[in-house]
Amino acid sequence: MAPVIEARKLGMVYPDGTRAIEGVSFSVEEGESCAIIGPSGCGKTTLLFIFSGLLRPTEGIALIEGKEVVAPPKNAALILQNYGLFPWKTVIENAALGLEIRGVKARDARKAVKPILRELGLEGFENHYPKQLSGGMQQRVAFARALAIKPRIMLMDEPFSSLDALSREKLQNFLLELWMKERMTMLLVTHSIEEAVFLGKRIVVLSHRPGRVVKVIENPMAGSVEFRNRGEFFEKCREVRRSVGAT
């Protein structure tokens, strides 16, 4: 079976001459999860933007479900690094936006996202504006918006980086359970080694800018909540830390 997400020698040079990534190749199979880890500024966000159809790579091809990405894929949800929320929309309006854009009536869309907001601990904040929320709450709203459209592919740019330790683990567990239930394909950018090991069945380590693939680490044990407490988890973390340190 063809991989759902595939990068073929992707390269990106910004118009101002900044070379963000170079010759990046990797792939993710249907229903699998892949974590991308690399130092700050190495082009992780750039890579995700390419797969979201928001940027065209200057070299190589990005494929989703075997087709070159030329527009935002309909069955993929993107969670942005700085939340990507709209300051002029309330929490519930932000969360329901993906559904609305897919043609669901505003009222139904809001009804549909209510349980998701509850699950993410945002009940009671439906009519707040993002500015009125702390950073972590904003990130959770962004997460709610992505989940609302029940995506088959999730592209995530450091989705938990603004969350406190407890909420983060809770949300990681929540995401993992969701993934095991829905079996959507996940591409997750992170700079937390623990997060990469906990959530990524495959871990792609990028070098400093321009980002290149240093190593692809297979991590078949990922995919259960208990993995976090096992010795193998710490083992894997150490392995990834070594690769990251080598960049």
Added chain:
Amino acid sequence: MAPVIEARKLGMVYPDGTRAIEGVSFSVEEGESCAIIGPSGCGKTTLLFIFSGLLRPTEGIALIEGKEVVAPPKNAALILQNYGLFPWKTVIENAALGLEIRGVKARDARKAVKPILRELGLEGFENHYPKQLSGGMQQRVAFARALAIKPRIMLMDEPFSSLDALSREKLQNFLLELWMKERMTMLLVTHSIEEAVFLGKRIVVLSHRPGRVVKVIENPMAGSVEFRNRGEFFEKCREVRRSVGAT
């Protein structure tokens, strides 16, 4: 000796009625470091703003060097959660701003911050605007700006949360060494348990909103770079995780 930083039954109710913190008391001695950890939205930023003289608490007193905080303390530097950089200033202008405001001539101030920028890996980006940098780089600029004024007290709001794992450890080490050399008093807000344990000689665990002190954990081993690799480090992390989980 009187503590350098002291919170006496601090409470804060925002004008819209949101109760952010309640009866928070703790203290930090001269030259010591204290980490505050708590879930998202529990009022950590609020607490830091109070000590920075930017907000007046609605209850209790915040003391710095024995005096009630009514204005930004001259010998303290604040690093904000969302960097607090000015989009209209270049990297070097942002970094030199603290010095300039303290009366250093613009030219000298810029000369003075160059080595700090180099140390933080920002060489070559002096004339970029924050918008042109990745999140991690922006956080480092904010860090450079604070260090430039050689503060005796550092107040930090999740300073490393946008950094990748490697840079984060590097900067944590850098901060620790700096602290051991300069012996400034540090108050650090974080949601990373590892970070709190690595950097805080005292760890204050806050509850959910409204934030109250759940526990104050003494952590005398903190204060050396090697601590990170010791068994005691993992022990302490587990202890803190338990307190955090109990909130």
Added chain:
Amino acid sequence: MPGSEEKRWGYVVAGAVLFIIWHVLAYFVKSPALPYPSTVFAAFIAQLGEGLAIHMAISACRAIYSILLALSLAIPIGLLCHERKIDRFIAPFLYLLYPIPHIVLLPLIILLFGIGDVSKVILIGMIVFFQILVTTRDAARNIDEYYVYSLLSLGADKKDIYRHVVFPACLPKILTALRISVGTAIAVLFFAESFATTTGLGYLIMTAWSRADYVSLYAGIVAMALLGFSLYMALEVIERRLCRWV
């Protein structure tokens, strides 16, 4: 902004201060061209019953129609300038046409649209149009691309971008532009109502001016100020409803 007790006091104080400054100035200038405010307000009140109120209402209608006409054209065009391609096409027209004193085109407007109310509304509307367009365009061009990316990733098409990003992001600036436009529209009334009409505050002021009846002139100015002030207040209410997030 109105409604709050404190704000209302601000207006009372400002009104009183202006009254006193005016009075003192009138005392020193000692010229029929600057009557005392007490005289003017007395005349204003007296004239309200004698038709001034109707003139105000007519002027208000003309101003509001003009602004609506201008808005209905300027906002879509301005928002479209969010797209670099379209902006590159529209901007030169704007830059070439905006700095013309549009009042000078009055003969052309009369030629094309006659001397009725349509011409008046078009004259005012044209001037206001450019002010709103310039501001809306500036706002539309300066939208953070991040928001667009965020929406595009949700599968949005162009229409959605305008609806969910470009329009709301520009709304506060459009409202600022509207505030400026209210002042302009009322100032232009003064010219628009100088032909083929015997109604409106512009007509009143022009008539008073031409017979050097400065008391009526200032009474008309007070009426205009009052009209502008009311429209301002209406805008504030609209802004508070539409831009709660600011």
Added chain:
Amino acid sequence: MPGSEEKRWGYVVAGAVLFIIWHVLAYFVKSPALPYPSTVFAAFIAQLGEGLAIHMAISACRAIYSILLALSLAIPIGLLCHERKIDRFIAPFLYLLYPIPHIVLLPLIILLFGIGDVSKVILIGMIVFFQILVTTRDAARNIDEYYVYSLLSLGADKKDIYRHVVFPACLPKILTALRISVGTAIAVLFFAESFATTTGLGYLIMTAWSRADYVSLYAGIVAMALLGFSLYMALEVIERRLCRWV
């Protein structure tokens, strides 16, 4: 914005399109009140040598002085509105005084400042002042408090906040306001130059109008458009230097 090859093409195309529209309109209207653009441009070129250039220069000076006068007052006052306390004091004055058609105050200005260039500059300056003030105030009030906190924590005093936060944050909006002001200033020239002067584009246009010499009238309008366009371009250059970060 100028300088780039593509942009320059945009202006050429826009100019050509306007020329054609004008020509076609003139063809159908068939009235001396709308002469053919070719006639107007020929007259414009011919008159340039005969003093039109000097009139343009004089008008430009008056417009620029007025704008500088307005800026020097409106920016400080507008920026001060960043502070709620001051805003609460200034806002009512603004709201009461802005919607007055300031042109009507011409007799008063002449009374106070005579009929020389000072009066003209004050008349234009007063109108532009309010436009810049409204925009600057709006910008100053909407500054993210986060920036202020960030600067305060560095030990900044009020002066620093204005210098490092309020002023730079408002600068883009001030430049937008300036763009609008350029148009307004030139439009008001038309009135300011209708008294006690025989120089300036306003005088030229008014004179041409009063003798129904529409070719000269439109030549004057072309000159005004050109003047406005040049000031616009100058603003663009200034904006690119001052607001590189946008």
Added chain:
Amino acid sequence: QTEKPESVTSEKATEKVKIRIGLLPIEDTFPVTVAKEGGLFEKYGVEVEIVPFQSALERDAALQAGEIDACIADPLAVILLRNAGYDVRIVSLCLGATPEEGVFAILAAPNSSINSVKDLEGRKIAISSNTIIEYVTDIMLKSYGVENVEKVEIKQIPVRMQTLLAGQVDAATLPEPLASLAAFRGAKLVLSDAMMDRSISQTVIVFRGELVDSKPDAVNAFLKAYGEAAEKINANPESYREEFIEKARIPKDIAENYKMPHYPHPQQYPKEFYEEVHEWAVEKGLLSKEIPYEEAVVWLQ
């Protein structure tokens, strides 16, 4: 819409003709208002709509656009319009058959040292250039041998008066009724065209040439109604006084003693008046071609 009572005098096609006449709020136009309100136009079988204007500029623009068919203007305006290519014609003299009907005056600033026309030599005098105001000023000064004055351009009449009263110019040429008002407020009357030995300024009734050619009867009917109104006013000026004060915008301060003009019967605009204005316009270089009297002036009766 006014009611249309059955007209006694005519069942002709002229009944359908509607004349829109643009009027400034000045005393010259008063008979038209009287004729309209007294139903005289209906009596002569012509429908007239009065379109009010505040300034000559906009009135002329409307005339050029064909939005109005007629107006009461000064002959210089007609010459300039014809020069610009508009077919407008003088169909009758309005005011100014005799010097007494003149409406312009040169006034000196209050407290100035100007006491006679001679004193104007070398002084600043506020006018509106290329208009009848400048023409009147030139002619009056010339006939008193004043060669040199510094003309200060001030278009708006109220502003000109203001400037004069504030002493910012030495003198100004103003039309009635502001000339009387300025005098009332302390300005010194130096010279008015009523003091001249001949009429130098007139106002005329102007129609679009097209209407004169296609509907001469309607124009005639208009003039007849106008004439009757003028006679009625002249016969009993006091009974019209209140309305006159209102319509001609006579300032309150001077209303009581203001002298109502004598309105002459419609008559052909005399050639010698025309030539004087025309010659001045030619000298000033305002015309690109000669505008012959025969083309500009018609007399239908």
